[in-house]
Amino acid sequence: MAEYILAIDQGTTGSTVALMDAGGRLCASVNYEFPQIYPHPGWVEHRPAEIWASVLKGIRAVLRKGVCKPREIVAIGITNQRETAVLWDRDSSEAVNNAIVWQCRRTTDFCETLRGAGHEKTIRRRSGLVLDPYFSASKYRWLLRNTPGIRGRLKDGRLAAGTIDSYLIWQLTAGAAHVTDISNASRTSLMNLEEGGWDHRLLDIFEVPADILPRIVPSSGILGHTRGVPGLPDGIPIAGVAGDQQAALFGQACFGRGEAKCTFGTGSFIVMNTGAEVVRSSAGLLSTVAWQLGERSKPVYALEGGxxxxxxxxxxxxxxxxxxxxxxxxxxxxxxxxxxxxxxxxxxxxxxxxxxxxxxxxxxxxxxxxxxxxxxxxxxxxxxxxxxxxxxxxxxxxxxxxxxxxxxxxxxxxxxxxxxxxxxxxxxxxxxxxSMIETTVAGACYLAGLGVGLWQSQKEIREIWSVxxxxxxxxxxxxxxxxxxxxxxxxxxxxx
Missing domain, CATH: 3.30.420.40 (ATPase, nucleotide binding domain)
Structure with missing residues (x-):
């Protein structure tokens, strides 16, 4: 039986769903845009239900191309817009408010308040990120303070929070898995960069309760299985997840320290592999996690400017x-x-x-x-x-x-x-x-393929990559x- 990986590339303006075969060839791809919402100057929102609908539409459309049968899909890889924040109800799986998009600047004043209170150095040292509305933490706080009925859900333990990868995994697994990969977690301003876990000091600063957040897992390995997804059989492993820029770095086969790429998307991002070393920047660059290949592997770090x-x-x-x-x-x-x-x-x-x-x-x-x-x-x-x-x-x-x-x-x-x-x-x-410029899709597929053993090493993937x-x-x-x-x-x- 032929083997294929289904990739979900959930971006800022649309969702791409693609199929890659075991030889690393992109066999089919579809993209569906969804509405952008601008309630006020500088504010940007998405309706999570429309994001999920665009993904389901993409899955149906890519399978209609007849490249493979659903049972030939051996793994799913996910890559996503990173810092966008979502809150949803655990019982209904429905979002309780619009998602606040990474581009949104509504929390600028709050970030300035934190800066004035002297928290900037602590946030930078622990998370590797600058203090800015770009990242998820201040967005979670805004949603927690401005969403009707939020207190009841918090009290009852019904509230879940996450970036888009977490939201999609929850939907794909019918709520069985509330996880985020370490590369996405490193973009929230809530993860301790060197320890790889949620940082209680950062949680306190941003007033985000730990129990609503997902469990942090590696970028490659089985993170959950499909259940009740229209058009897909139950039990397909979700085996690769990374934020879009980290996925692009992996898809460019930038596996060596000092190798770098620039992705031209909604925004543009230069990311350089720094290996096992966390490079601390004093020039406005971000220290972040690139990926982690399995529980037994150590994280690979990166330096980024966007x-x-x-x-x-x-x-x-x-x-x-x-x-x-x-x-x-x-x-x-x-x-x-x-x-x-x-x-x-x-x-x-x-x-x-x-x-x-x-x-x-x-x-x-x-x-x-x-x-x-x-x-x-x-x-x-x-x-x-x-x-x-x-x-x-x-x-x-x-x-x-x-x-x-x-x-x-x-x-x-x-x-x-x-x-x-x-x-x-x-x-x-x-x-x-x-040759393949949609390297976010490629990176998601490579991570998922490694996660289920379709490819055994990064060396095999480097041989697939070409100029x-x-x-x-x-x-x-x-x-x-x-x-x-x-x-x-x-x-x-x-x-x-």
């Missing part, structure tokens, strides 16, 4: 301004001009992430003239997507005291050749694009410095 808005800037051009009809039109429109014509777009639409960490920052468009048109704004958008990453890489190199190796790239926007060339030029680094194209640097050093200087000036105006 920009909140990357592909989301293109969506804003499409949905907010209406200057393109489809996201794929951005490349041709941006290529219609030689450069941005002096236009600078800083897409701080949900604040600025690493290395600035300025939740109060707002997006700006500067340098407009009578000669500016939508082509210049499209080009400025691609420039901004790449220049944000240049800021992160520069901070990462300063932290490590050495020059980074060629950077592996992935994610939907990595298919944009113009963007990749701009990125190579402003980084001053060669980019390597793999599709490399992008060499074409910009001179002088031109790069001039471009970075103009960008830095624009960012400073954003931070005023």
């Amino acid at each position: 920009a909140f808005v990357c592909g989301a800037a293109v969506q804003w051009l499409r949905d907010g301004l209406g200057i393109i009809r489809k996201a794929t039109e951005i490349e041709a429109l941006a290529a219609s001009v030689e450069d941005s014509g002096g236009v600078e777009f800083v897409p701080a639409l949900t604040g600025l992430g690493a290395p600035h960490w300025a939740p109060e920052a707002r997006g700006t468009i500067t340098g407009l003239t009578r000669g500016s048109h939508r082509g210049h704004l499209a080009r400025a958008t691609l420039d901004a997507m790449a220049l944000q990453n240049a800021d992160i890489l520069r901070a990462m190199e300063e932290e490590l005291g050495k020059r980074m190796k060629p950077l592996r790239v992935d994610g939907g926007a990595a298919a944009n050749n113009l963007l990749m060339q701009i990125q190579a030029d402003v980084l001053g680094r060669k980019l390597i694009r793999p 599709e194209r490399e992008f060499a640097v074409q910009m001179s050093t002088a031109a790069r410095r001039k471009r970075l200087s103009a960008w830095n000036d624009a960012v400073k105006r954003t931070l005023l």
